[in-house]
Amino acid sequence: MKRFLLPYLICPACLPREHLLDALVESEADGDILTGQLSCPRCRRRFPVRDGVANLLPDPDSTPSGGQWRYEEGGMADRYLWSHYAELCGAVANGAANEAWEGLLAGGHGPSLDAGCAVGRLTFAMAGRSDWAVGCDLSTVFIKAARRLARERQITFSLPLEGDLVENFSVSLPQGWRSDNIEFVVADALRLPFARDTFRQAASLNLLDRVAYPLAHLYEMNRVARSEGASFLFASPFSWTASASPEERWLGGKSSGDYPGRGAENVRSLLQGRGGVIAPPWRIAASGCVEWRMRSHSNHHELISSQYLLASR
Numbered sequence: 001m002k003r004f005l006l007p008y009l010i011c012p013a014c015l016p017r018e019h020l021l022d023a024l025v026e027s028e029a030d031g032d033i034l035t036g037q038l039s040c041p042r043c044r045r046r047f048p049v050r051d052g053v054a055n056l057l058p059d060p061d062s063t064p065s066g067g068q069w070r071y072e073e074g075g076m077a078d079r080y081l082w083s084h085y086a087e088l089c090g091a092v093a094n095g096a097a098n099e100a101w102e103g104l105l106a107g108g109h110g111p112s113l114d115a116g117c118a119v120g121r122l123t124f125a126m127a128g129r130s131d132w133a134v135g136c137d138l139s140t141v142f143i144k145a146a147r148r149l150a151r152e153r154q155i156t157f158s159l160p161l162e163g164d165l166v167e168n169f170s171v172s173l174p175q176g177w178r179s180d181n182i183e184f185v186v187a188d189a190l191r192l193p194f195a196r197d198t199f200r201q202a203a204s205l206n207l208l209d210r211v212a213y214p215l216a217h218l219y220e221m222n223r224v225a226r227s228e229g230a231s232f233l234f235a236s237p238f239s240w241t242a243s244a245s246p247e248e249r250w251l252g253g254k255s256s257g258d259y260p261g262r263g264a265e266n267v268r269s270l271l272q273g274r275g276g277v278i279a280p281p282w283r284i285a286a287s288g289c290v291e292w293r294m295r296s297h298s299n300h301h302e303l304i305s306s307q308y309l310l311a312s313r
């Protein structure tokens, strides 16, 4: 874990109290802590750094639960590498979608956060437009792949072509992409290990309907985003499912209970300050829809339509 992140890290287990973490470094190379421990001076919890990967989950020994097992399955990291990067090696993939997301990022000074970053495509785009960027995800496999790409600037992966045949991909980061000001950590988007008021730019793409407590996720994104001079790129296909969160916690997709109706409308009004959950309120600067694909094999793709809100304050 790169050192530049240290001054911003707080104990995720002590939230809502924010205690900065102490670092005990065992080995380090070029400002990258390879082995060590981060610890909370208050609750004494320890968060390991192994092979450069910081585990900042409230309980670092926890195992995936709910729908998260899907992301830990063999081959899933390769499917996300294809979704995020395949167009960089000439494949017809998600080039248009990636361009659309990048076009919605604001440039300027300050740090950026990509929550639920998977293998980090948007995080790289943020790093090119801000002082530094951090991506966080529950999946250690995804975070390791993203860190490898940042360190080696290239990665290879394979996906089924048809039946037992496979197709190999080799992706190199374009020359202009920065990898010195980027980091990826294992962390929970429901208890982010960052101090409040930190990020000038925050993003949550295709994550809200995957978390166990969608409202808590919005609350956390709001906490860590700056209260002034911040932008927030939010998107979701609103694929609500009881395997991710119980129906009573969904922020849409139901006709009764709290937050009935469509998710995009409910998130919009929450961000605008409805009910006082999210404060200070955000102004919605743009909204729309981006289509992107996940590939199973060369003749089978899933088309996902994500509705986005670009908010600022």
Ligand SMILES: C[S@@+](CC[C@H](N)C(=O)[O-])C[C@H]1O[C@@H](n2cnc3c(N)ncnc32)[C@H](O)[C@@H]1O
Pocket: 068, 071, 083, 115, 116, 117, 118, 119, 136, 137, 138, 139, 142, 187, 188, 189, 190, 204, 205, 206, 207, 210, 211, 212
């Ligand atoms: C549908 S994928 C979207 C990935 C990426 N943002 C994109 O749009 O391509 C959801 C991601 O969120 C991660 N995730 C799910 N629950 C999470 C949580 N509570 N905290 C952090 N990441 C989470 C998953 O591991 C997965 O990488």
